[in-house]
Amino acid sequence: MNQKVGYTALSVLLTTSLFATACSNKSEETKTVAVSKPTKQVVNVTQTAEISTLDSTLATDSVSISAMNNVFEGLYRVDKNNRPEPALAKSYTLGPDKKTYTFKLQDAKWSNGDPITAADFVYAWKRAVNPETGAEYAYLLYDVKNAKKINEKQLSVDELGVKAIDDHTLQVELENPVPYFIDLVSSTTFYPLNQKFVEGQGKKYGLEANATLYNGPFIIKKWNHEQNLQLVKNPNYWDKDKVKLQEVNINVVKDTSTAVNLYTAKQIDRVDLTGELVSTYKNDATLKTYLNGRTNFLRLNEKNKVLANPNARKAISLSIDKKGIADVILNNGSVPADYLVPKELAFGPDGKDFRKTTSTYGHLDIKKAKDYWEKAKKELGVTNVTLEMLNYDDDSSKRVAENLKEQLEKNLSGLTINIKQQPNAQKLKLESAMDYDISLSSWGADYPDPMTYLDMFVTNGAFNQTGYSNPKYDDLINHAKTDLLYNLPKRWEVLKEAEKTLLNDAVVVPLYQKGTSYLQRPYLKGFYVYGPNTYKYAYIEK
Known part of the structure; x- marks a missing residue:
């Protein structure tokens, strides 16, 4: 079968693989599966749960955050060493008080072609601390001047210590010096939002693929709830030249044995292992483990x-x-x-x-x-x-x-x-x-x-x-x-x-x-996980 898995074919395989689990030969499973390199920049993987929302102000779970890490972007993003690297922020300066950050933004666009501006950050951050929004992660912004008082209904949201100096300049005032602030702004709650689009979608925003606006390496083309998700490369992404993958197919598979059967059947490119399955594959050259x-x-x-x-x-x-x-x-x-x-x-x-x-x-x-x-x-x-x-x-x-x-x-x-x-x-x-x-x-x-x-x-x-x-x-x-x-x-x-x-x-x-502990195809390079999965630098080695 071609490395690109059709959704219908994969659904059939998910059903039949439950039977295959009971009938599989363990001695055969322990062998490294020989897989020819695919000819396209397409990756197929699984996840164990459904995304709850793509609203970056409201999401709190790791499954949703992993998805958002690939379809959205903030001032910084986390690299493979869990350190912040510039994203929508080209650079920043820190004032002598150690509390005032001035960010210079990239020339970047939303997936609908609208420019991403400093005002998009101002809107998103005010929305997050606005008590009417009910964002559980609002407290992450409490280091920003007046954020806590606003969230506790003591001040107007307009008094938040963030402002757009111009389209490409964002200024942030903090309550106190925060040694990890640049790490913090890579979090999803700090992502920008396009006010016109978000308010146009109302309560539907972030709940369907077409009710979401993207600014990251990928956009979501298909989202079949509790079943699968398809990411495709975002042609409007400011750093698109570094994105090699054209497509990522993510299927919801809650049973580890079923996921392993998909891997053995050459239908997915990476699978996490637990329990006896780790011992089963202990001699597999592609088995890796990290904390x-x-x-x-x-x-x-x-x-x-x-x-x-x-x-x-x-x-x-x-x-x-x-x-x-x-x-x-x-x-x-x-x-x-x-x-x-x-x-x-x-x-x-x-x-x-x-x-x-x-x-x-x-x-x-x-x-x-x-x-x-x-x-x-x-x-x-x-x-x-x-x-x-x-x-x-x-x-x-x-x-x-x-x-x-x-x-x-x-x-x-x-x-x-x-x-x-x-x-x-x-x-x-x-x-x-x-x-x-x-x-x-x-x-x-x-x-x-x-x-x-x-x-x-x-x-x-x-x-x-x-x-x-x-x-x-x-x-x-x-x-x-x-x-x-x-x-x-x-x-x-x-x-x-x-x-x-x-x-x-x-x-x-x-x-x-x-x-x-996981198995991963040797031809899948540049994919890393530290918290959220990151496909921006992943590619198929040909």
């Missing part, structure tokens, strides 16, 4: 009477064998995490990894877990407890949830866990509404600083979603975001104390730092 800057954890909803009890939360935290989940259930390079801020993400003023200079918390201790649990039940006046665990509906998440259920029910007498599997978009809605007891969640860094994980859990934080409120914790985070930006060594120590406070309170239960 992500993403932590997976349990959120514990304190609106639930049981989980509002600190002893109950501590019991759950101490009763889970995380090593077994990482090494056996996943077996994909993931590592057990007794921490929230991941390894190899953030480096302090001394140049050392945050993770190597601080402690870990919530280690497995079944005896202590049982003691906490019995104390909690006594305080609550109950002998039996039933809790629901909200979860994604992909194959890997299912297996992790089933293992957690088994461990928690075994170690904590009288506890029953019911698992509730939901598609990505619906899970996010339930989590945002705090309509859950326990939720299997994950978080990837928006910028390389511990704050991207820690400021989620301040009182009433948009992504707190646990009901946690601790004035001491709020105070630590506030100092780290304001006055301590002038004293970076002290700020680093305060961030360590914040993580310690959060995890000792068992607000969340870290499980593992995500790793990825």
